[in-house]
Amino acid sequence: MIVGLSNPKTEYHNTRHNIGSWYVYSLAKSYLNNFKKEEKFFGFTSSCYIDSNHVRLLVPNIFMNINGQSVLKMASFYNINLSEILIVHDDLELNPGIIKLKYSYGHNGHNGLRNIISVFNNKKINFYRFRIGIGRPINRDQIASFVLSIPTKKERILIERSILHAxxxxxxxxILKC
Known part of the structure; x- marks a missing residue:
């Protein structure tokens, strides 16, 4: 299962915090798949076959700090363990356009990851994280407004290129080979 962390689509889709959803939507598009709204999972779902693996895709349509509810609902329904889920999210520690894959159990201050760890009820479960850099504001007091704002044109180009490259x-x- 691949999850693109997000805030509700209509209001926040173009913000830095929703970059995880940008990747998942682009991935589905590359496999010519559409998303459908699934109330029972609090989000939008699709699926595709990647290297003959059936992969379920999820973009939560609830606020970031409760995305874990959406992830847990879908994972429970399809009997998918947290260790079998790739969480795609924005990362302040990476510059725009930089992407990294990580397998660990931490949240590094990310509220979406923090909530997922909390609802799965085990702080030591390793899971895959695909981190997409958004950079960091100069002033630490501006982090909330920074992640909820739209990237500059230059940042958006770098981010979209990194998503396309991935x-x-x-x-x-x-990940699928592991």
């Missing part, structure tokens, strides 16, 4: 290079095949 899809073209089948970045997630590394």
């Amino acid at each position: 899809i073209e290079e089948n970045f997630i095949l590394n």
